[in-house]
Amino acid sequence: MGLTSPEADFESARFVVLPVPYDGTTTFRAGTREGPRAILHASRELESYDEETGEEPHRRGIATLDELAITVASPKEMVDRVRDAGRILFEAGKLPVMLGGEHLLSLGMIEAAAAFHPRLTVLQLDAHADFKDHYQESPYSNACVMRRVWERVPVVQAGxxxxxxxxxHFLIENRVPSYFARDLHEVPERLDEVPEDLGPEVYVTIDLDVFDPSVMPSVGTPEPGGLTWYQVLRLLRRVTETRRVVGFDVMELLPQPHLAAPDFLAARLVHKMLAYISLDISRRPC
Amino acid sequence: MGLTSPEADFESARFVVLPVPYDGTTTFRAGTREGPRAILHASRELESYDEETGEEPHRRGIATLDELAITVASPKEMVDRVRDAGRILFEAGKLPVMLGGEHLLSLGMIEAAAAFHPRLTVLQLDAHADFKDHYQESPYSNACVMRRVWERVPVVQAGxxxxxxxxxHFLIENRVPSYFARDLHEVPERLDEVPEDLGPEVYVTIDLDVFDPSVMPSVGTPEPGGLTWYQVLRLLRRVTETRRVVGFDVMELLPQPHLAAPDFLAARLVHKMLAYISLDISRRPC
Amino acid sequence: MGLTSPEADFESARFVVLPVPYDGTTTFRAGTREGPRAILHASRELESYDEETGEEPHRRGIATLDELAITVASPKEMVDRVRDAGRILFEAGKLPVMLGGEHLLSLGMIEAAAAFHPRLTVLQLDAHADFKDHYQESPYSNACVMRRVWERVPVVQAGxxxxxxxxxHFLIENRVPSYFARDLHEVPERLDEVPEDLGPEVYVTIDLDVFDPSVMPSVGTPEPGGLTWYQVLRLLRRVTETRRVVGFDVMELLPQPHLAAPDFLAARLVHKMLAYISLDISRRPC
Amino acid sequence: MGLTSPEADFESARFVVLPVPYDGTTTFRAGTREGPRAILHASRELESYDEETGEEPHRRGIATLDELAITVASPKEMVDRVRDAGRILFEAGKLPVMLGGEHLLSLGMIEAAAAFHPRLTVLQLDAHADFKDHYQESPYSNACVMRRVWERVPVVQAGxxxxxxxxxHFLIENRVPSYFARDLHEVPERLDEVPEDLGPEVYVTIDLDVFDPSVMPSVGTPEPGGLTWYQVLRLLRRVTETRRVVGFDVMELLPQPHLAAPDFLAARLVHKMLAYISLDISRRPC
Amino acid sequence: MGLTSPEADFESARFVVLPVPYDGTTTFRAGTREGPRAILHASRELESYDEETGEEPHRRGIATLDELAITVASPKEMVDRVRDAGRILFEAGKLPVMLGGEHLLSLGMIEAAAAFHPRLTVLQLDAHADFKDHYQESPYSNACVMRRVWERVPVVQAGxxxxxxxxxHFLIENRVPSYFARDLHEVPERLDEVPEDLGPEVYVTIDLDVFDPSVMPSVGTPEPGGLTWYQVLRLLRRVTETRRVVGFDVMELLPQPHLAAPDFLAARLVHKMLAYISLDISRRPC
Amino acid sequence: MGLTSPEADFESARFVVLPVPYDGTTTFRAGTREGPRAILHASRELESYDEETGEEPHRRGIATLDELAITVASPKEMVDRVRDAGRILFEAGKLPVMLGGEHLLSLGMIEAAAAFHPRLTVLQLDAHADFKDHYQESPYSNACVMRRVWERVPVVQAGxxxxxxxxxHFLIENRVPSYFARDLHEVPERLDEVPEDLGPEVYVTIDLDVFDPSVMPSVGTPEPGGLTWYQVLRLLRRVTETRRVVGFDVMELLPQPHLAAPDFLAARLVHKMLAYISLDISRRPC
Structure with missing residues (x-):
């Protein structure tokens, strides 16, 4: 993350940003491979100070890795590559921040997280359930990713x-807590119930299409009726205050050349998460 | 409508989609002729299931016609051509779904509807009153279309x-019920009053600029302060629950190459209407 | 302002629009030099009638000057040029409406205003505090402009x-009233407190990034979480009803070729201000 | 024409520029209505001096009229409007320079020219023959325009x-001299034969798609294999040196927001024609 | 191919167009998956008559298949799928016309062609040699495709x-005839030597970046100094006159929303090939 | 320069690339500040091998500096900053390669070059003479830059x-060798005369608008009729073969988001110059 602040070296960094420019299973519009670069580019224009929390997350150290090398051999192989990279980060005691790239990649990082945090639960912010069993003859695609995750760790969905x-029907039968955007709009207080379904250790995976397209048009399949900026922040802050977030990702930015605002939102979102987690760290023994 | 579901043949379809790629009287930015294609293209990425109602509208049959051939002879002639096409649909017992194209075209379809439904009233969702008597020396243009409609059937406006x-002054003198966007924002409950001004049989004509430009920038003359996605849905659902909708149109999409979200919104809006009407059908004898 | 109404000549005009196509100190994305032209272009498509107030501001006379000639000699010199132009307008008894161009230019116009209105206070609508002492070795840049203004006249910030x-810290220590966007969202009523911090004579400077990027993406450094259209109008109307506005500016539009909606919003915003001020004029002895 | 030189008043001008922003019968991509504005905008960045001829055409007086008001009533009516405007220019002894807008408009101007110049011949530079008898049930469209012209005055085609x-077959049977682009590329000298088919008084109508799409992509239906910049200049100079050009037009620019070069080429082309004609005037008694 | 002419049914068609929207191994800019659709869209605006040959290729029957379903399992699997589709076409006695999509796909079609035509040689028009042994740890990618082809059948390169x-060095050591663009520009006659290196039966694979970027900017890695439109036509006509072309492909179009000209060129190129082959067919016993 | 090859460290590098993202005096369209980044981005996709010369310039060492910090204080100050940076490079025995950014910057680098090479002459490739004495009340602007240079060292112009x-008149009176594009097209051999007007030590400054807009549309004021890729290469190779090039720059790229080809051309042009100079070095004692 550029920010207007110095990068940390890997050793001293608390947060490690991993850009993964891969969109191999995207079937509609390609281009989320450009997402990580766009987020990092926008982040250089952000102030490093967060006025809500008073935090400057870079004081805890943020290191940004080079883009993960991609393989076109097969989607499964790419997921494994992310998992291996994640493993190294968790072993080194870092908090990984993955920037995508397509949502399928989250599977790899969550596998790495689950290996270190046996009681892990996953909070998924998303417009789409992504709970298909197969899609286009493959179990590894964006449309199936959370089904694969759920087979490993508990999942809570919102948006x-x-x-x-x-x-x-599958979500209902299997009692997957799924908060629909419509309900969160009609009964705003329901947002505050979401964290209650989570365990003490949480990985947060954010498909940016969870936001309303008015603020986040730069995604592959925008759906009207999404969450607002302040709704998402309220939820994320509540989660970081009551649970321990061990890693997170911001996925599916499909940058458009004449629309800088969505790139800025994604960069600010990462920054907000870092500020919230920093605030949490300052209150608990790490 | 592509959707992720099979098209019906004309015979068995309940809903018939008629794309009309015409923008002949548009005086500012041209391009709504590309609207129908953009809506149909986006619709192929939508799930065919509506989670709000539990409906899958394609189960009632959706047939999509070829684009209506246009004539550049004169706007009046084009309106007549739409009216003739509409007549065939109503005679065949179909519920027409017109995709525009410029708003003037709605006049033709409403003429056809009125011929079959003598007690017809029209609900107009729009940013502009479109009640000028003449514009640029012509009585047939987007700026006059609802005045022409009102001369035939009662009109209720919102947005x-x-x-x-x-x-x-004309609206006040002639007691045309006109719900201003400002008032609907300040007193949200007023939305629910709109249907009360409508008769039992309703044709809904939607100029997409009724939406706020944040979610619908792809129109010719965007005006700030428009309705939100959920406001429009709330109104449409209320109408379909209490009135019989005999046809509707979604007009004035001016697609922009790097903005997919508005095209998706328009496609989803059509799908929502189909779901609401399907729900209504399932409750009443057709 | 084109509007659909005749321009006034300078003599009889109450409002004088001054376009200033300058973006010399912009360090990220250039292009606000195109802002004034885009606003004027969009304004030609607007109706001249304001349905909220019943006003037609052009009845008080609106004259639009040629674009101010720019100098690339130095930013300070450009500010002086604006100040000199502003002085002529105030001397002629006009209400200046500056269209930017970069925010630094407001300094010149406010200097001119302060010379004629000794009790002047400034209302700044903005996403960024712009209160840095220096930036890139210079005291004259967008990042410092309101610090420079504050050294001359009291400033109230919102958004x-x-x-x-x-x-x-500087804002707190110096008791500059600064209303954060977050607070205005959480406690909407706080908007109405803003005018109370202003003196009787007010210059309003609007950096368009005060708006949420959903309605105003066409700015250089968009920040999520901004004000809505109706929030800004509510504030501006409250100010014009209780204070005397002696001039205003609308700055930092960075027009994007395929996004007409933000240009329309900026044009409509100018028109709204003119309508509110017209309403105020009709109630007080000028 | 802006150029970097003063505009003449109508009385003293030798050349009168008439912008006609009409594209009513365009059936594929709309937008040539934006052509005249784009040419005039680009022309402001051109030097007014032509280094090839040593001419500064503005010294003979160039006046630019307001855009011709359009009518959407019917294409035929629009052609008549152009003819009437042209008649006024010819009566006033001006040399008309029409900027389009669609090619159909040329019919009107040529009718006006033919009324004043009984021996008129027309030189058409174009990628398409435009010699269809009818198109989409209408005799008045871009695809038929030169057939309509040919029914009135002799036509020579190139490109x-x-x-x-x-x-x-029609061209062959009726012995319309038609120089194919392929032949002009293979035997460059054939370009110099073109003027020999023209009479002493010539109207030049240029559909910009005569150029190769590499230098002129901003047209509705670009065809590879077109003429180069220097080929067109060579032909035009030869014509102006040996014939009397009584008027000309530059049609079918469909400006693209991120492609300024084609707009500049169109503006420079107008300037070149003015320089060549100026050179010719200085050699002959007018 | 739309053209302005009727499609043939599969049975009676001589030419069968196979669109393959796949770009899975593209490592730089994605989007050639949109290529086939863009070519077909542009082809609808083309006249079906070729004035150079007097041919109307649709008279021999052109059938356009649905887009080949893609698999994201692995690039090798996708190549196999193309090969299987090609086999069906060759078995049915058709002349396949593949529209890409990335260049790797040509491998599959050439494998199918070689199975039916044992003496097959391949003419490759391309800016890049594509003769790497491996690339990014894989033998199946755009950068290696012609090496893979060459391992099966003789290859001649141009451009x-x-x-x-x-x-x-590999090309020299293995005596692969490779005509560099620079040489073809300096000694234009060398173009006519290219066919002499080919056997009697030829498959032509065209990577559109063989063209100069001035006429074909819509490719992933444009290289200056490419061939002109007439150079490529001259070569293709020479080949079709002296050899039997059994199939061809046009690959790597990466359509850009505001650049229609390259899409038209690609469509016209296909049409030209069909006209040349039609001319050839009319001269020889099929 | 990325290329597909390793960067050298400053010490061992023969060539040092200096990106200068400044466009402060540009009066028409801003954005050449983005030029250096676009060139470097495109350069990463180029092969490091030059097939014409057999050279791999990176073998002599290419180091790329960080972007030069800009100052908005005044254009003159920015020129001085470039001069100071250039001085350091010449003192260290490097061959500077400046990437712009606006053409005015060349003045600073040439001043530095002239201080080390008393017999320096300058070769300017450009569409515009840039020989105005003043422009917009300033002697330091793009329109005057070569006049300022000429006041210090001899200048030869082409294109x-x-x-x-x-x-x-000034050029004629002062016998500045100026080769017009028109003449170079009509008499191609004149290109080879250009080097004869140069002294033994040459600095080459390339305003990219010297190229024809067909291959280089991404400039601020494109002029039709420019030089082709092979014309420019022929001239540059001739110069490097017969003169000693001590530094060069590639200026005025105004990158457009959907046009990658011009960025590639600029990157390839730099690479070609490096290859030509490498070839020259290998033949002479350095």
Whole structure:
């Protein structure tokens, strides 16, 4: 993260940013491979101070790795590569911040997180349930990623507004806590219930299409009726205050050349998460 | 409508989509002729399931016609061509779904609807009153279309935020129910009053600029302060629950190459209407 | 301002629009030099009638000057040139409406205003505090402009959501009333307190990034979480009803070729201010 | 024409520029209505001196009229409006320079020219023959315009590379001199034969797609294999040196927001024609 | 191919167009998956008559298949899928016309062609040699495709202007006829030597970056100094006149939203090839 | 320069690339500040091997400096900053390669070069003479830069096709060798005369608008009729073969988001110059 502040070296950094420019299973519009670069580019224009918390996250050390080398051999192989990279970060005691790239990649990072945090639960912010069993003859794709994750660790969803009848039934039958965007708009207080479904250790995976397209049009399949900036912040702050976040990712930015605002939002979102977690760290023994 | 579901053949379809790529009287930025194609293109990425209602509208049959051939002879002639096409659809017992194209075209479809539904009333969602008597020496243009409609059937407007002093006085003098966007924002409950001004049979004509430009920038003359996604849905659902919708149109999409979100919104809006009407059908004898 | 109404000549005009196509100290993305032209272009599509107030501001006379000739000699010299132009307008009894161009230019116009209105206070709508002492070795830049203004006249800020720790402390120590966007969202009523910090004569300077990027993406450094259209109008109307506005500016539009909506918003914002001020004029002896 | 030189008043001007922002019969991509404005905008950045001829055409007086008001009533009516405007210019002894807008408009101006110059011949630079008898049930469209012209005055074509078998046969049977782009590339000297088919008084109508798309991509239906900049200049200079050009037009610019070069080429082309004609005037008694 | 002419059914068609929207191994800018659709879209605006040959290729029957379903499992699997599709076409006695999509796909079609035509040689028009042995740990990628082809059938290259030292040496050592763009520009007659290196049966694979970026900017890695439109036509016509072309492909179009000309060129190129082959067919017993 | 090859460290590098992202005096379209980044970005996709010369310039060492910090204080001050940076490079025995940024910056680098090379002459490739004495009340602007240079060292121009009558006379009176684009097209051999007007030590300054807009549309004021890729290469190779090039710059790239080809051309041009100079070095004692 550029920010207007110095980068930390890997050793001293608390947060380690991992850009993964991969969009191999995207079937509609390609281009989320450009996402990590756009977020980092925008981040250089941000003030490093967060006026809400009074935090300057770079004081805890932020190191940004080179982009992870991609392989076109197969999606599964790419997921494994992310998992291996994640493992190194967790072993080194870092808090990984992955920038995507397509959502399938989150599977690898969550596998790495789960190996270190046996009681891990996952908070998924997303417009789509992503709970299909297979898609285009493959179990490894964006449309299936959270089903694969759920087979490993418990998942809580928020912001959902697009899914199939089959997915809907599956979520109900398996009691996956799924907070629909429509309900969160009609009963704003329900946002505060989301953290209650989470365990003490949480990995947060954010598909940027969870936001309303008015503030986040730069995604592959925008769906109207998404969450607002302040709704997402309220939820994330609540989670960081009551749970321990061990890692997070911001995925699916499909940058558009004449739309800088979504890139800035994604960069600011990362910064906000870092500020919230910094605030949390300052209150608890690490 | 592509959706992720099969098209119906004309015979068995309940809903018939008619794309009309015409923007002949547009005086500012041209391009709504590309609107129908953009909506249909986006619709192919939508799930066919509506989680709010539990409906899958394609189960009632959706057939999509070829684009209506246009004529450049004169705007009046083009309106007549739409009216003739509409007549065939109503005669065949279909519920027409017109995709525009410029708003003037709605006049033709409403003429066809009125011929079959003598008690028809029209609900107009729009940023502009469109109640000028003449514009650029012609009575047939986007700026006059609802005046022409009103001369035939009663009109109720919602979302208005741009008009002339003359139009404002005309609406008041003639007691045209006109719900201004400002008022709907200040007193949200007023939305629920709108259907009360409608008769039992309703044609809904939607100029997409009724939406706030934050979610619908892809229109010719965007006006700030428009309705939100959930406001429009709330109104449409209320109408479909209490009135019989005999046809509707979604007009004035001016697609922009790097902005997919508005095209998706328009496609989802059509899908929502189909779901609401399907729900209504399932409750009443058709 | 084109509007759909005739321009006034300078003599009879109450409002005088001054376009200043300068962006010399912009360090990130250039292009606000195109802002004035884009606002004027969009304004030609607006109705001249304001349905909220019933006003037609052009009835009080609006004259639009040629673009101010720019100098590349130095930013300070450009500020002086604006000040000199402003002085002529105030001397002629006009209400200046500056269209930018970069925010630094406001300093010149406010200097001119302060010379004629000794009790002047300034209302700044902005995402950024702009209270740095120096930036890139210069005291004259966008990042410092309101610090320079504050050294001359009292400043009240609203909409702020990006600043450094140093700026934050400076604002607190010097008791500069600064209404953060976050607070205005959480406690909407706080908007109505803003005017109370202003003196009887007010110059309003609007950096368009005060708006949320969903409605105003066309700025250089968009920050999520900004004010809505209706929030800004509510504030501006309250100010014009209770204070005397002697001039205003709308700055930092960075027009994007495929995004007309932000240009329309900026044009409509100018029109709204003119309508509010017209309403105020009709109630008080000028 | 802006150029870096003063505009003349109508009385003293030798050349009168008439912008006609109309694209009503365009069936593929709309937008040539923006052409005249783009040419005039680019022309402001051009030097007024032509280094090839040593001419400064503005010394003979160039006046630029307001855009011709358009009518959407019917294409035929729009052609008549152009003819009436042209008649006034010819009566006033001016040399008209029309900027389009779609090619159909040339018919109107040529009708006006023919009324004053009984021996008129027309030189058409174009990628398409435009010699269809009817198109989309109408005799008045871009695809038929030169057939309509040919029914009134002799036509010579150059640059053609797209036509139907029927058009090809018609041209041969009626001995319309038609110089194909392919032949002009293979035997460059054939360019110099073109003027020999023209009479002493010539109107030049330029559809910008005569140029190769590498230098002129901003047209509706670009065809590879067009003429180069220097080929067109060579032909135009030869014509102005040996014939009397009584008027000309530059049509079909469809400006693209991120491609300034084609707009500059169109502006420079107008300037070149003015320089060549100026040179010719200085050699002959007017 | 749309053209302005009717599609043939598969049975009666001589030419069968196969669109393959795949760009899985593209490592720089994605988007050639949009290529086939863009070519087909542009082809609808083309006249079906070729004035150079007098041919109307659709008279021999052109059928356009649905887009080949893609698999993201692995690039090798995708190549196999193309090969299987090609086999069906060759077995049915069709002349396949593949529209890409990335260049790797040509391997599959050439494998199918070689199975039916044992003496097959391949003519490759390309800016890049594509003769790397491996790239990014994989033998199946755009950078290696012609090496893989060459391992199966003889290859002749033309238009090359980018390669590594290793590739250069490999080509020389293995006596692969490789005509560099620079040489073809300096000694235009060398173009006519190219066919002499080919056997009697030829598959032509065209990477569109063989063209100069002035006429074909819509490719992933444009290289200056490419071939002109007429150079490529001259070569292709010479080949079709002296050899039997059994199939061809047009690959690597990466369409840009505001650049229609390259899409038109690609469509016209396909049409030209069909016309040349039609001319050839009419002269020989098929 | 990225290339597909390792960067050298400063010590061992023969060539040092200095990116200067400044466009402060640009009066029309801003954005050449983005030029250096675009060139470096494109350079990463180029092969490091030059097939024409057999050279791999990175073998002599290429180091790329960070972007030069800009000052907005005044254009003169920015020129001085470039001069100071250049001085350090010449003192260290490097061959500077400046990437712009606006053309005015060349003045600073040439001043530094002239201080070390008393017999220096300058070769200017440009569409515009840039020989105005003053422009917009300032002697330091793009329009005057070569006049300022000429006051210090002899200048030879090539590619010119836009200038004022005054500049034309000045060039003639002062016998500045100026090769017009028109003449170079008509008599190609004249290109080879250009080096003869140069002294033994040469600094080459390339304003990218010297190229024809077909291959280089990404400049501020494109002029039709420019030089082709092979014309420029022929001239540059001739110069490097017969003169000693002590430094060069590539200026005025105004990158457009959807046009990658011009960025690639600029990157390849730098690479070609490095290859030509490398070839020259290998033949002479350094």
């Amino acid at each position: 959902i507004r697009s899914l199939t009848r089959e997915e809907h | 208005i935020r741009s008009l002339t002093r003359e139009e404002h | 702020i959501r990006s600043l450094t720790r140093e700026e934050h | 053609i590379r797209s036509l139907t078998r029927e058009e090809h | 090359i202007r980018s390669l590594t030292r290793e590739e250069h | 010119i096709r836009s200038l004022t009558r005054e500049e034309h």
